[in-house]
Amino acid sequence: MNTIKPSDWNMVGLLGAARGARGDRGELVGTEHLLVAMTAARGAVRQALADEGLTRTTAAAIVRERDGKDDAWRTVDHGDAAGVASTDVLGEDGEERVRLTGAAADAVTAAMEHAERAGAAKLGVEHLLRALLEEDNRAGEVLALCGTSPRAVRARLDGTPAPPPGGADDPLPTLLHPTREVLLGRAHYQRATFWRRWLLRRIAVNWASRPAWWVRMETYEQAHRLGARPTAPGTEHVLLAVLATYEVALRYPHLTAEDASRTGYEGGRRLAEAGLDHATVHAAVAGGHVALAADARPVAEYLDETERETREGGGDPGTGPLVERLLREPTRAGQLFDALGRR
Template sequence: MSENTEPGVDMTEEMTVGKRLTDSLHRVRGVANGPIGTALLLWSIAGDKEVAPLLDAFDISARVILAVARTPGRVSAEPETGPMWDPDAEPRRGPFDDCPKVRDTVTDQVIPLSAAAAEALRDSPDDSRVALLAALLANPVSDASAVIRDCGVAPGEIREAARTGRVPRLPDRVAPELRPARDALIGRVRYRGRGWRDRLLFSVLAREVNHADHPVMWIRLEADERARAERRETRTDDLLLALLVTHEVALAYPHLTTGTRSRFAGGDALIAQGIDHQRVRGVRLDDRPDEVPAGTVLRPGPDWPEDTGVLLDRLAAHPGNRSARILAALGHA
C-alpha cells in the first residue's frame, strides 16, 4: 500500500462518479501512463468555467499545471501513478489490479486511480469540479498540493477560495508593462503571430506550450506582437526589448523555467550590467532602420539559437542596427 493511502481506503475499490467528473477523468487518460493521480485531475478541471477563475487569481492555469507536472526529473508525490506519458518511453499497460478504480457507467470502461485521487473523488459531492478542486487540495501530501506549492502558492488558499466561492485580489507579481507577456506565458492570452502560418501554428499549440521552454521563440513572439500593434515590421530593438521583458517575467515565475533556466543567459548578462527593460525603453533613437534586418538576425532554420545569450551577441554584432545602438548607449560591453 502507498504511504499516501488514506486510512480505510480499499485499494481494490471500484466506484462510480457523475458525468462531469467522469469526463474529467477521460480527458487525462491519454497522458496518465498508468493510474490517474491528483496532479492530472487538477490539470483536467483547471479549464472549467467555475474552476478557472479560482486558479487564475493565483496566476495558475491548465498550462501552468501541465508545465510544472512535466518538469524534467520531477517525482510525483503519488508513486503509484508513475511518470507522465512520454512518447519515447515504454508505456505502462497495467492491469493495475491493486489500485482503486472508477467505472464509466456509459461505456463500462474502468479507469485506475491513485489512492489520493480516489479519496478526492469520493469527497466531491454533486458531480462538482469546484468541490473536486477543494478535495484535491485538502490532502497536504497529494501531488496536486505539491504542484500548487511548486507554483509558489499555499494549497489552503486555493481550497478556501473553492470552498467559499470568494476569489481573492492579490498583489500582481510583475509591473503593468510586463503583464501582456506574463499573460501569454501562463495562458490568459495567445500570441497571434505574423501571417497565416503563425496563426495556424498557434491555434494548435497555444493551449499547451510553455513559452519559457523556448525563450528565443518567446522573444520573437513578443517582439512580433509589439510590432504588429504598431503596424510595422519587427525591428532589432523590438527583439532587444522582448529579450528583457520575457526574462523579467521568467524571473517572477521560476516554476516555469526549472528545466530551461540556463537558456536565459542573455537576460542574465544584461541585468548584471544594470540594463533592464525600463532603461531600454528610455533610449530615444532616430528613425534610421536596421542595417541587418531582424528577420536576418533571427532566421528560422539550423542556426536558430535556443540560448538568449547567443541572441544577445547577434543583437550587439551590427553597430548600425537599432539594438546595437541602444546597447552602446547603455554602456553594454
C-alpha cells in the same frame, strides 16, 4: 460503503482529460493529472485555478517535466502499485482502462462525501477539487510550485475577495503583464495564423522552455505595442523581447527548462548584468530618447538565423547567440545597449 453518485457532464469529461495529461506511458492517473484536467474544465474551478496562476499551460508543464520520475515528487501518491480501477470509485462513469493511484481514488471518494454533504444530486469537478485541497498530495505540490496554496484556491472557490491582477501585490511591472499572460496560456500571440493559435492552445505550449522561439514571437508584439508596423520591427524590439521574456521567466522558474539565469536565457542575463531592463529600454524607445540609426539588415534575418540553429541543433539555442549577433553588428539594439548600459 459510500454510495457512488453519478457524475455531472463536466466530471465525466475530466477523467479522459486526466488520462491525456498522464501521456502515453500507461501509468496510473494521479492527483497531479486530475489537477491538470481541471484547468481545462468549464466553470468556477478553472477560473479559481487560473486566478491563482494555475492554467493548463503551467500545470501541464510542471507535470510533464516530472512524470515518470518519482524522485521528483515529495509525496507518494501510489499506494497499491496496481492502482484502483476508476470504475470501483466512479461506477459506470469510470473507464475500464483507467486506473487511479491510491491518493487519486481517495480524493474521488472524499469528493463523493463533499457532494453528499452539499446535497448535490451529482458529483461535480468542484467537489473533487475541494477534496484534493484537503490532503497532502502531488496536486498540492503543483500548486506550491505555482506559488499558491490549497488555502488560496479554496478562498477563490468561496468567493473571498482577492487583489486584482496587476494590483499592489503584483511584483511584475504592468508593461510585462501581456508577456506573462501569454506564458500562462491566458492570452495568445495574434500574429500567428488561426490554425497555429488553435494548435498552440491545444498543446498548451510552454514558451519558457523555448526562449529563442518565445523571443521571436514576442518581438512582433513589442513592436505592435509601441505603434510600430508589426510586419517590420527593428532590432530594438528584439532587445525588448529578450528583456521581457527574461524578466518574466525569472518570476516563473518552475516553467523554465533550466534556471532562467543560465544557458537558455544567457542573452537576457548579459543585458541585465550591463544594467539594462525592459522598463528602461521601453521608455527610451517610446520617448525617442536615443537617436537610432537604421539596422544593418532586416530583423527577420536575425530571427531566421536563430531558427536555423534550432533546426540544426535539435533544440532551442537560447537567447545568447541572438544577443551576441545584435551587439556585434551595427544595429539599433546595439546603439541602445551602448547608450543605456553601464560603461
